[in-house]
Amino acid sequence: MATVETADTAVAEEGGVRRRDFINIAAVSFAGAGAVATVFPLVNQMNPSADVLALSSIEVDISAIETGQAIKTSWRKQPIFIRNLTEAEIAEANAVDAAGLRDPESLADRTTPGKENWLITLGVCTHLGCVPLGAAQGEIKGEFGGYFCPCHGSHYDTAARIRKGPAPTNLVVPEHEFLSDTVVKIG
Amino acid sequence: MSFPWAKEYTPTTDLGQWMDKQLPLPRFIYNSVGAGYPAPRNLNYMWNFGSLAGLFLVVQIVTGIILAMHYAANANIAFDSVEHIMRDVNSGWMIRYAHANGASFFFIAIYLHIGRGLFYGSYKAPREMLWLLGVVIYLLAMATAFMGYVLPWGQMSFWGAKVITGLFEAIPLVGKPIQELLLGGFAPDNAALNRFFSLHYLLPFVIAGVVIMHIWALHIPGSNNPTGVDVKGPQDTVPFHPYYTAKDGWTIGLALIFFTALMFFLPNALGHADNYIPANPLSTPAHIVPEWYFWPWYAILRAFTFDFLFIPAKLLGVLAMFSAILVWFFLPWLDKSPVRSGNFRPKFKIFFGILVIDVLILGYCGGAPAEEPFVMISQLAAAYYFAHFLIILPLLSRMEKPEPLPNSITESVTGKPLNTAS
Numbered sequence: 001m002a003t004v005e006t007a008d009t010a011v012a013e014e015g016g017v018r019r020r021d022f023i024n025i026a027a028v029s030f031a032g033a034g035a036v037a038t039v040f041p042l043v044n045q046m047n048p049s050a051d052v053l054a055l056s057s058i059e060v061d062i063s064a065i066e067t068g069q070a071i072k073t074s075w076r077k078q079p080i081f082i083r084n085l086t087e088a089e090i091a092e093a094n095a096v097d098a099a100g101l102r103d104p105e106s107l108a109d110r111t112t113p114g115k116e117n118w119l120i121t122l123g124v125c126t127h128l129g130c131v132p133l134g135a136a137q138g139e140i141k142g143e144f145g146g147y148f149c150p151c152h153g154s155h156y157d158t159a160a161r162i163r164k165g166p167a168p169t170n171l172v173v174p175e176h177e178f179l180s181d182t183v184v185k186i187g
Numbered sequence: 188m189s190f191p192w193a194k195e196y197t198p199t200t201d202l203g204q205w206m207d208k209q210l211p212l213p214r215f216i217y218n219s220v221g222a223g224y225p226a227p228r229n230l231n232y233m234w235n236f237g238s239l240a241g242l243f244l245v246v247q248i249v250t251g252i253i254l255a256m257h258y259a260a261n262a263n264i265a266f267d268s269v270e271h272i273m274r275d276v277n278s279g280w281m282i283r284y285a286h287a288n289g290a291s292f293f294f295i296a297i298y299l300h301i302g303r304g305l306f307y308g309s310y311k312a313p314r315e316m317l318w319l320l321g322v323v324i325y326l327l328a329m330a331t332a333f334m335g336y337v338l339p340w341g342q343m344s345f346w347g348a349k350v351i352t353g354l355f356e357a358i359p360l361v362g363k364p365i366q367e368l369l370l371g372g373f374a375p376d377n378a379a380l381n382r383f384f385s386l387h388y389l390l391p392f393v394i395a396g397v398v399i400m401h402i403w404a405l406h407i408p409g410s411n412n413p414t415g416v417d418v419k420g421p422q423d424t425v426p427f428h429p430y431y432t433a434k435d436g437w438t439i440g441l442a443l444i445f446f447t448a449l450m451f452f453l454p455n456a457l458g459h460a461d462n463y464i465p466a467n468p469l470s471t472p473a474h475i476v477p478e479w480y481f482w483p484w485y486a487i488l489r490a491f492t493f494d495f496l497f498i499p500a501k502l503l504g505v506l507a508m509f510s511a512i513l514v515w516f517f518l519p520w521l522d523k524s525p526v527r528s529g530n531f532r533p534k535f536k537i538f539f540g541i542l543v544i545d546v547l548i549l550g551y552c553g554g555a556p557a558e559e560p561f562v563m564i565s566q567l568a569a570a571y572y573f574a575h576f577l578i579i580l581p582l583l584s585r586m587e588k589p590e591p592l593p594n595s596i597t598e599s600v601t602g603k604p605l606n607t608a609s
Contacts, residue, residue: 031436041278045253050275 057187059179062118070135072123075174075186079123081135081147082184085158090116092145093159103169107159110173120176120184121160125149127167132156147171189409192421194222219402225424226431227412229600233303234410236296238435239442241398243293248391250286251335258338260384262377265340266465284454290332291457292446294480297325305518306539308527309411315519317404322515324397329481329512331390334383336478337375341462346475348375348383354488357502374468414599415527416592422605423596474556482553483546487511487572489557490565507569514576521576524584531590535583542575 058075062082065071070083085093093107111119123131127149133139134147134156142148143164144157154165161170176186196214198204207214217223257276259268272279301321304310310318337348352369356362371378409418418424425431449456457479461472477485491504498506514521529536545568552565593599 027436041281042249042253044277045279045282046256047277049257049271049277049279051271052275 057185059183059185061183063182067117069137072135075122079131080174080186081119081121081123081160081171083119083121083135083160085117085119089145089158093157093161096157096161098161102162105159105161105170110159110161110170112176112178115178118178118184119158119160120186121171121173124172125151125154125167126162126169126171127152127154127165132171189406190225190418190421190424192424193218193225194426196221196223219406220432221428222426224406224427225418225421226410226427227418227423227596228425228430229412229414229596230410230431230434231413232438233299233307233413234431235435235438236300236303239438240293240296240300242439242442243289243296244391244394244398246289247286247293248395250282250289251388251391253282254286255384255388258384260338260381262340262380262466265338265380269339281450284450287458288446288450288454290335291449291478291480292442293328294332296442297328298480301325302543305542306529307411307413308415308522308524308529310519311522311527312519313408314404314411317401317408318519319516320397320401320404322512324394324401325515326512327390327394327397331387331394332478332480334387334390337380337383338387339462340380340466342464342466342470342472343459343462343475345375345466345468346471347477348379350475352379354505354508357499357505359502375466411527412596413528413530414593414596415531416594416596416599419595420597420605476554479550479554482551483549484508484511484553486549486553486561486565487569489553489562490569492562492566507573511569511572514573518576518580522580522584524587524589526589526592531592532583532587533590534587538575538579538583542572545571545575 056076058073060073060080060082062071062084065082065084067084068086068089070081073080073082090107098104098106098109107116107119110121111117123135125132128151130149130151132147132149132154134141140148140150142155144155146158146160146163147156148154149156149165149167152166154167155163156167156171157163159170160173162168174186176184178184196207196211196217198207198213203213206212214223254272257268257272257279259265269283272283274280276282304318304321333347333351337344348370352366352375355369356366358365367373369379370376371382412418459476459478464472476482485508488504488508491500491507493503494500495503524532524535526532529539548564549568549572552561552568555561595605597603597605
């Protein structure tokens with residue numbers, strides 16, 4: 001075999017390690033680091049893009065929602081229920097001992113102080129992601145007078161807490177703040 | 188296995204041995220680009236562009252698949268979806284620029300690779316099939332690049348599609364129906380855009396398949412080398428790994444430096460500004476020009492401004508443009524000289540140099556507007572191009588007296604005769 005190994009590169013130094021072993025490891029490490037750095041943007045491109053993130057907060061005018069009514073709106077391509085609770089519904093929610101529930105939360109935990117009548121939740125059943133009934137006029141509200149998801153029979157109460165059926169947790173309350181008495185910012 | 192002294196793949200681990208029995212993929216890789224492939228010891232840097240063409244094909248496929256995740260192949264929103272990639276998608280600008288400039292680098296690599304083959308007689312026996320497959324790869328790459336250029340649906344995209352499909356109209360009798368069949372309409376529109384997107388996604392994988400056959404066909408006779416002399420013994424070769432893997436790695440690093448420099452600092456230098464104008468079927472850009480890598484063929488197309496006998500100029504231009512590449516298919520039988528390498532063919536060397544200059548002139552004319560003196564220069568240069576392949580090469584192989592060849596690769600490198608006893 002014709003090789004170009006000269007005496008000084010082939011010579012084993014202390015511990016049988018050659019100069020060339022170091023060069024090999026250094027070169028492969030350098031290439032590996034480059035490959036990892038290249039992979040990052042190639043994977044990161046699959047994360048939500050700027051136009052998707054731009055839709056991550058909305059402002060809703062709630063002045064037209066009468067007591068006892070609810071509206072559906074859309075936030076991050078998902079339905080949002082905004083409900084103006086009646087005194088009776090608030091009382092009904094507060095009458096329940098939260099500690100005994102599957103997902104223990106009180107109505108106060110789920111609303112803004114001083115605006116307990118405004119129940120703002122994602123309209124996405126926590127079981128498998130269907131849209132529960134109960135927000136629109138005339139829809140079935142389930143056994144607990146809140147929301148009812150007919151797909152697999154999850155019943156939510158007037159505070160949108162899971163009370164019966166397969167859903168594991170209460171309807172999610174998104175981050176929101178009241179910019180004024182009539183405008184709420186979600187997200 | 189190209190030579191009997193090639194190192195045998197011997198897996199040392201249990202897993203390796205099990206794998207070798209079930210699916211000898213590691214063996215295949217070892218024999219293709221590992222120590223199991225003995226390559227001539229005297230390959231120069233012109234032999235590095237094959238691996239670079241392969242690298243840029245991979246870059247194009249990876250970035251292309253990513254772009255397809257965000258691109259919308261619909262005439263109403265295609266242009267905007269490209270802007271969405273440029274502005275909204277994380278690193279989208281970088282991925283698109285990598286794809287746009289990667290095409291140029293792929294063609295740079297492939298042109299140097301073809302030029303190497305032309306000079307060193309790599310198309311001659313016993314490597315004709317290797318060469319033919321290479322020409323097929325080039326034709327597929329042309330089709331792919333053209334269809335990819337249409338996708339952003341800018342002005343150049345649209346008019347490029349119109350002009351190139353218009354070439355088929357030149358075919359007598361059936362031209363018009365063929366053009367309408369290709370476009371799925373009377374002008375480029377949604378139907379054409381959708382099929383171009385589909386085919387632009389498909390063809391690179393076809394290219395990759397032909398590349399595998401190309402490498403397969405290479406490994407049967409083994410690599411050619413700058414002397415053109417056959418390998419005569421173990422001393423004439425070195426194992427591909429580590430020698431040529433390291434050498435290829437070095438030029439890959441170098442190429443990536445140039446590539447990223449262009450991508451980050453001059454991303455639009457090779458493009459045409461008109462393609463940032465959305466497609467408008469009612470207004471043609473002043474100069475319709477293809478990307479730089481098609482300029483020589485575009486010049487040949489435009490060189491035919493006159494009717495010849497009963498053939499109209501338009502058809503002549505189309506025939507000439509396609510013939511300019513199809514003539515490569517016949518090259519192994521046009522150049523009859525028994526000497527492979529241009530190094531030992533003094534007259535061939537001169538004519539090869541003239542051909543390179545000729546193609547560069549054609550390239551310049553193809554990028555220039557279709558006016559004098561460029562039309563005249565294109566005509567002369569196109570005539571010389573065909574003369575080189577059809578007249579000069581066949582005559583040279585009969586008339587030229589080649590210089591004496593070295594007895595072996597080893598002798599040409601070391602000056603000492605090959606020791607055949609070892």
